[in-house]
Amino acid sequence: MQTCPFLCLFGLTFSVLAYSAAAEDVNRDWPQWRGPDASGVAEGSEPPTKWSESENIKWKIEVPGVGSSTPIILGDRVYVSTAVKIDRVADAKAATEDKPAEAAPVEVAQAEQSDRGSGRRGGGRGRGGFGGGPAPTNFYDFIVLAYDRATGKEVWRTSLTQQVPHEAGHNTNTFASSSPVTDGERLYMSFGSRGVFCLDLNGKQLWDVHLGQMSTRAQFGEGSSPAIHDGTLVVPWDHEGDSFIVALDAKTGDEKWRQSRDEQTTWSTPLITEYDGRTQVITNGSNRVRNYDLATGELIWECGGQAGNPIPTPVRFEDNVIVMTGYRGYAIYSIPLSAKGDITDSDIVTWIEDDAAPYVPSPVLYNGQLYFVKSNNGILVSRNAKTGDLVIDETRLPDVSSVYASPVAAAGHIYLTGRDGTTLVFKHGKTFDVIATNKLDDEIDASAAIVGNEIFLRGKNHLYCIAK
Numbered sequence: 001m002q003t004c005p006f007l008c009l010f011g012l013t014f015s016v017l018a019y020s021a022a023a024e025d026v027n028r029d030w031p032q033w034r035g036p037d038a039s040g041v042a043e044g045s046e047p048p049t050k051w052s053e054s055e056n057i058k059w060k061i062e063v064p065g066v067g068s069s070t071p072i073i074l075g076d077r078v079y080v081s082t083a084v085k086i087d088r089v090a091d092a093k094a095a096t097e098d099k100p101a102e103a104a105p106v107e108v109a110q111a112e113q114s115d116r117g118s119g120r121r122g123g124g125r126g127r128g129g130f131g132g133g134p135a136p137t138n139f140y141d142f143i144v145l146a147y148d149r150a151t152g153k154e155v156w157r158t159s160l161t162q163q164v165p166h167e168a169g170h171n172t173n174t175f176a177s178s179s180p181v182t183d184g185e186r187l188y189m190s191f192g193s194r195g196v197f198c199l200d201l202n203g204k205q206l207w208d209v210h211l212g213q214m215s216t217r218a219q220f221g222e223g224s225s226p227a228i229h230d231g232t233l234v235v236p237w238d239h240e241g242d243s244f245i246v247a248l249d250a251k252t253g254d255e256k257w258r259q260s261r262d263e264q265t266t267w268s269t270p271l272i273t274e275y276d277g278r279t280q281v282i283t284n285g286s287n288r289v290r291n292y293d294l295a296t297g298e299l300i301w302e303c304g305g306q307a308g309n310p311i312p313t314p315v316r317f318e319d320n321v322i323v324m325t326g327y328r329g330y331a332i333y334s335i336p337l338s339a340k341g342d343i344t345d346s347d348i349v350t351w352i353e354d355d356a357a358p359y360v361p362s363p364v365l366y367n368g369q370l371y372f373v374k375s376n377n378g379i380l381v382s383r384n385a386k387t388g389d390l391v392i393d394e395t396r397l398p399d400v401s402s403v404y405a406s407p408v409a410a411a412g413h414i415y416l417t418g419r420d421g422t423t424l425v426f427k428h429g430k431t432f433d434v435i436a437t438n439k440l441d442d443e444i445d446a447s448a449a450i451v452g453n454e455i456f457l458r459g460k461n462h463l464y465c466i467a468k
Helices: 021-025 092-098 105-110
Strands: 057-062 072-074 077-089 138-148 154-163 186-190 196-200 205-209 227-229 232-237 243-249 255-261 271-275 278-283 289-293 299-303 315-317 320-325 331-336 351-353 364-366 369-373 379-384 390-396 408-410 413-417 422-427 434-439 449-451 454-458 462-466
Touching: 072 449, 077 154, 077 462, 154 196, 154 205, 196 232, 227 271, 271 315, 299 331, 364 408, 369 413, 408 449
Parallel strands: none
Antiparallel strands: 057 462, 072 077, 077 138, 138 154, 186 196, 196 205, 227 232, 232 243, 243 255, 271 278, 278 289, 289 299, 315 320, 320 331, 331 351, 364 369, 369 379, 379 390, 408 413, 413 422, 422 434, 449 454, 454 462
């Protein structure tokens, strides 16, 4: 989680032009953690609805290191990011000098009281959780791996950098929470404070850019993923220091524009979308939702009203963008892409709801219906994307208590995975109708990817390809 202090999820947004045969694959594959149109939907796919460790598993492989990023798929390759702890230890004096100031104790104590995750994450730092623990002293190897989609065999791995993370992170976060993204010609990977990297599809590093060192809220760690469109890579950089958003030339890494942002730490990934001949970059935030012109960085519109710790990625429905936050309050706003200027508290906003919204997971938008959980809990809510009207009121999910992974959809079904590895499959519609409960022997915080008739699930230790 894509994906945040808790991984994820949080995500990636992606639009693409068909540059080549490989680029055309982007439109039918899974080039980012929320799929081709950033809605979480796999059109034309018919994956299994039932599986277990002994049923409908095409392959299962062990992935080195730790990570909660979602795999992306292009053609016959599956790409995964990870961080591998190595034996090399930092010089004690240098580590002390480089360590940022500790988060305020009250901020740590207040953090994420509603979450009671069940598994050990981020190197095994206990249950539930807070950030702000001792910074690591070991180096980590920050890696992108490519696997053969048909067999799960490793094709290549590229070590991009070896560094000591300067913050411990939330104990459910990992140092590889950001997912790769592809435009069909190259791969792009942000390891945040460790750097932003570009690789070719054979794993050769082409360029890298270092934007500084983040100081995240309560030392929860990092998690936003970059977004790519038409030769421009957009990287969000919201933290407790000087926040900004920057656009890089996808071929060279050269900076195109940069805009400062009055925001605290944000783990949401931008949505890039075209409207009325203009390409827009929509970013969530605690203070404001903002919309920038991709070509120039000009602020098109902004809207206040969100809650704290923004993680869910914006999603487009018709000519509106829907944004959500669910930490210490709930906010769902549907905002027209035609807006201009500051529209806070104006009647331009299409609809607003504030009774339930997700914290870590992003929603899935399927056939005009939004599906999401309340906070990180196993409570499902569904709304009409056009009107905001309630379709399915708060409903307790059987066998799922805590959720970080964002739900996905295909072939008339919604797939929702809990942190203990249980995936509920239920029918799309106005009622909650579970057709299968599937359990794997791994903890799962990364969002699923669906391509063709296959589902790819990345657990704490393993990567699964699920197929009939």
